[in-house]
Amino acid sequence: MGNDIARQLAHLDEEEAVTRIVAHLDRFWDPRMRRTLQALAAAGDDTLDPRLAAAARRL
Amino acid sequence: MTTLDQPALGEPGGYAPEPDLGTPPVASQADATVTIDGRQVTVPAGTSVMRAAAVAGIDVPKLCATDSLKAFGSCRMCLVEVDGARGTPASCTTPCADGMVVSTQTEQVQRLRRNVMELYLSDHPADCQGCARGSCEMQAMAVTVGAVEARYGNGRDHLAESSYDASNPYFDYDPAACIVCSRCVRACGEVQGTFALTVEGRGFDSRITPGGTDFLSSECVSCGACVQACPTSALQEKSLIELGMPTRVVDTTCAYCGVGCSFRAEVQGTGEDTQVVRMMPAKTGGANEGHSCVKGRFAYGYTNHPDRQLHPMVRDSIDDEWRVVSWEEAVAKAADGFSAIQRDHGVGAIGGISSSRCTNEEVYVVQKMVRAAFGNNNVDTCARVCHSPTGYGLNQTFGTSAGTQDFKSVEQADVVLLIGANPTDAHPVFASRLKRRLRQGAQIVVADPRRIDLVHGPHVEAAAHLPVLPGSNVAFVNAMAHTVVTEGLHDEAFLRERCENVDSYLAFIARPENSPEATEEVTGIPAEQLRAAARLYAEAPNAAIYYGLGVTEHSQGSTMVMGMANLAMITGNIGREGVGVNPLRGQNNVQGSCDMGSFPHELPGYRHISRPEVRAIYEDLWGRTLDPEPGLRIPNMFDSALAGTFRGLYVQGEDIAQSDPNTQHVEAALRSMDLVVVQDLFLNETARFAHVFLPGTSFLEKDGTFTNAERRINRVRPALPPRQGKDEWQITCDIAAAMGFPMPYAGAHEIMDEIAATTPTFAGVSFARLDAEGSMQWPVTDAAPHGTPTMHVGEFVRGKGNLVETVYVPTTERTNRRFPLVLTTGRILSQYNVGAQTRRTANQTWHPEDILEIHPADAHVRGISTGDLVELSSRVGSTTLRAEVSERMPAGVVYTTFHHPVTGANVVTTENSDWATNCPEYKVTAVEVGVANARGLTDAEAAARDEREPAGRS
Known part of the structure; x- marks a missing residue:
């Protein structure tokens, strides 16, 4: 689901994409989903889009 | 002097039909003042004498006229005399001219009417059940015009010997009672736009026929417009034949699709003993203006179904x-x-x-x-x-999560771009309005994988059918916008004044990867065909987009909604009547x-x-x-x-x-x-x-x-x-x-x-205000106390319209050798969503099971014929249903509905969803289809039914 967001914003430069992903997750995701994502990013889950992982670290 | 040109409401507390002014209203800037039977009345110029008389409170006798249909002038009951004019013209076809003096009750016209009525009576059953019941106007009209004699003898009851047609589950056709006034034929054409009825034969042999077969087997879509229009009991609701006339009326709103039709629930009894006699679409209803479909008018029986649970x-x-x-x-x-x-x-x-x-x-x-x-x-x-992507997409671009127009707006549209919607099945009453506009000369471009009825039908021929492959909508809409921008067809002045991100968007959309040529392989639409459609849309004085779930239920649904908003903005098609971006919402x-x-x-x-x-x-x-x-x-x-x-x-x-x-x-x-x-x-x-x-x-x-798809807040009142x-x-x-x-x-x-x-946005809404106004479209505020039919006039709700770069990102759901076909899903006219309501009505007659539509080539290589049971499987599951080989489908795409739990179409749909809103990607599932083991289905069906039918109350 998060990867889908990252794919949609793949055309943007990295900084803008990450900022937009963070804003989207803040605006539409339940906190427990964000926490799950953060945990996956922290654990280095390689299925996460790198920009999504970057966004997760910034949440 | 009366200037009000609106029907009045019926008497509260008793039954009265909605007033019928005889001919439709006329829109005119100029007025005409006429004197009818000594009463002066001012009406829009061009209004018929019959309607003007009705507005003045004078009922001119009529049989072939009704205010939902154009004047026909055939029954000769409405004859009047006009000072200074020769003869006795029909008041329904005579327009008012300023200063005209009309007499509706001279001795001459009374004598003529009596004679005509006697001729009608000679061919109408003396023991007409409808006349006795009160649902047939003939006896009452005879009394009104004083036709007490029957100088021509009791007539042949023409065609009495021909068969009484009870084939339709909701209404009967009794040719013996018919006076061949053609109201039904005209209603089927003018109001519904199906043209299923015609008059066959000449003179005494004239009869109304649904194309030489019975009603059920005919092209009839059972909307009931003919039954509503019939002045006799030749076409009559079965429920009324069984129960008799209603005794009171409750004004309410349909509970099926997002069109939100207004109805008069015509009922008998009070309290818990109330019985619905019939549902009559309200002419005063803003969404439907007196029309309905088979679901709204007839399919209310589920409310009384034995499966209904009444105890916690x-x-x-x-x-x-x-x-x-x-x-x-x-x-x-x-x-x-x-x-x-x-x-x-x-x-x-x-x-x-x-x-x-x-x-x-x-x-x-x-x-x-x-x-x-x-x-x-x-x-x-x-x-x-x-429609969650609609909410997201229109909010991002325009600043509010709703469609931009009222339904009536389509009457001003010159080109309609219909994307991923099938209104004749899913939003039938809007479809009738749309078809009426197409018959007046507007053009339609249909972008849909299936060849839906609006591509080609009676008096409808789409300017183009673009069978966009499922999953490629964003590439399609970008190619449309690319064509508009690179060919210089965009509205530069509108963009500069009303929108933001203009330069970056124009640069983005002009990129070669968005061209029709570059996207041709993905969309399946030949570039030249797409360019022609884009030009048609961009060059129309008023071009409107209407869309359905074929837009939203994709992994890029929200992007597509924004893409359509972009297209409307770059062509300046926002903020007035006849244009806009209009979601056809699914549920009431x-x-x-x-x-x-x-x-x-x-x-x-x-x-x-x-x-x-x-x-x-x-x-x-x-x-x-x-x-x-x-x-x-x-x-x-x-x-x-x-x-x-x-x-x-x-x-x-x-x-x-x-x-x-x-x-x-x-x-x-x-x-x-x-x-x-x-x-x-x-x-x-x-x-x-x-x-x-x-x-x-x-x-x-x-x-x-x-609240319906046009933001119209309608009252629902308990019957x-x-x-x-x-x-x-x-x-x-x-x-x-x-x-x-x-x-x-x-x-x-x-x-x-x-x-x-x-x-x-609801500040001015209350039950009392809705009762007084009939309905209101939000926003209802101090600035718009009666509501807002058209949004974004002069300024977008968010200020500037936001042009969003809508990059096409393909779905991850792909076909492969194991699942080579794409499944897409939809609705059919007689059923509604999961079928909980319609499956518990006689609508089952038309669609007792879900059907898989498959292209002849795809069927041929799999050995599938129409009627075969086939197994439909995807990566997540499989189900069994019956196939119909259909040239409506493009090769490589199959289609089914999801109205029946036994089919369980969603057993095969995946968890893919719209990136922004999680709206499921129902419209794209990679599948394979093969002939099924018939015995297997029978077992599965039995098991499903055993398991899923409601348990009796203990």
Whole structure:
């Protein structure tokens, strides 16, 4: 689901994409989903889009 | 002097048909003042003498005229005399000229009418049942015109010997009673646009025929316009034949699709003994203006179906039998259960789903209970699975989550771009309006994988059919915009004045990868054909986009909605009549359920939950602190349930186990919960996993409002009290109160008062104002006290229109050698969504099972013929259904509906969803189809039926 967001914003430069992903997750995701994502990013889950992982670290 | 050119309302408390002014209203800047029987009346110039007379309170006798149809001038009953004019012209076809003096009751015209009436009577059964009942106008008209003699003798009752046609499940055709006035034929053409009826033969042999066959086998779509138009009892509702004439009328709103037609429920009896005689579409209804479809007019029998549950029930485990209990016990079990889950697993472990079939008031209290009594934002609604991308996309681009026009706007459109919608099946009354406009010369471009009826039909020929391959919508809309911009067809002045991000968007869309040539392979549309369609749209004085779930239910649904908004903005097709971006919403109150704050991130009126000043409005009123974080959406609830963090769910009028994608996943999630509370008319699929069942009310028992796809807030009024003894909003309030948060309301009107007091776009709405105005389209504010038919006039709601770069990102659902076909899903005219309502009516006659449509080439290589049972399988599951080989389908794409639980179309749909809103990608599933083992289906069918039919009450 998060990867889908990252794919949609793949055309943007990295900084803008990450900022937009963070804003989207803040605006539409339940906190427990964000926490799950953060945990996956922290654990280095390689299925996460790198920009999504970057966004997760910034949440 | 009378200047009012509007029908008056019928007498309250008794039965009276809606006034019939004889001919349709005329729109004219100039007025004409005429004198009729000594009364002076001013009407728009060009109005018929008949209508002017009716406005002045003078009824001119008529048989072939009715104000829903153009004047025909055949019955010769409405003859009048005009000073200074020769002869006795028909008042229906004579336009008013200023200063005209008309006499409707001279001796000459009275004598002529009597003679004509006698001729009619000579060919009308003397023992006409309709005349005796009061539903046939002939005897009454004879009395009116004084035709007491029968100088021509009792006639041949022409065609009495021919067969009485009772084939249609809802109405009968008795040719003996017919006077061949052609009202039915004209209604089928002018009003419905189907042209199924014709007059066959000459003279005494003339008869009305649905194309030389019986009604059921004909092209008739059973909308009932002919029955409504018939002045005799030749076409008559079966229900009226059985029950007799209605005794009172309740003005209300249909509970099927998002068109939201206004109806007069014509009933007998009072209180619990009330019986509906017939549903008559209201001419004063803003959405439908006197028309209806087979569902709204006829398919209300489910409200009385034996499967209807009327008692609360509980059980400890989903394997137990249901136990009928009192309301108190059921409410206590729900409330105590929810509280216990929160104690053990946290505040966020429960949530609710509101229904787009329920009223605004019923939905509002659900989100209020979740936010205030549950103390979280885990509330969502079935719009999640249909039009949530509309909400997101139109909000991002225009600043509000709704369509831009009223339905009437299409009457000003020159080109209609219809994308991923099939209005003749799913929004039939809007389709009739659209077809009328097409017959007047407007053009239509249909972008849809299937060759739907609006591509080619009676008096309809699309300028182009673009069978866009499922999943390629964004590439398609970008190619349209690319053509417009690179060919210089865009509206530069509109863009500079009204929009932002103009330069970056124009640069983006002009890139070669967005050209029709570059996207041809993905969309399947030849570049030149797409360019021609883009030019047609861009060069039209007024071009309007209408769309359906073929846009939203994709992994890029939100992007596509923004892409269409871009297309409208770059061509300046926003902010006036005849243009706009218009979602055809699926359910009667899906707009309303979104407006009412059913999404987990938004309070009513689309205000984000993170905004402290908005939360403060509710916190002050409700006395509870609201969670500023968004809650779980429906798919997230399922995921969290399987993860063990979400354990209790309240489901109002929604069958998630049938309607949501990947049924196995949904069922596993529901099974894993500690408490599922279902509130519904029937023990639906979801109720198989419920612990508490709370019986709901049908629309005939509801008091409240629905909001349709054009933002029109319509009143829903009860024809009878709740059959299970409790208003649905009251059930929700009782659960909230049992959890320690009382929500006291004296009636549904007080809930609307709270909505209006807290939601700026509803500020001017109340039951009293709606009763006075008929309906209003939000925003209803001080600046727009009567509502807002057209939005974004002069300025977008968000200020500047936001052009968004809509990059095409393909879905991850791909076909391959194992699953080489793409499945897409949709609706059929006679059924509605999961079929809970329509399957419990005679609409089953037309569509008793879901059918898989498959292209002849795809069928041939698999050895499939029409009628074969086939197995449909995807990566997530398989089901069995009957095939129909159809050239409507493009090669490589198959199609089915999801109206029947036994088929379980969603067994095969995947969990892919829109990136922004999680709206499921129902429209793209890679599948394979093969001939099935017939015996296998029979077993499966039997098992499914055993398991899923509602258990009897214990």
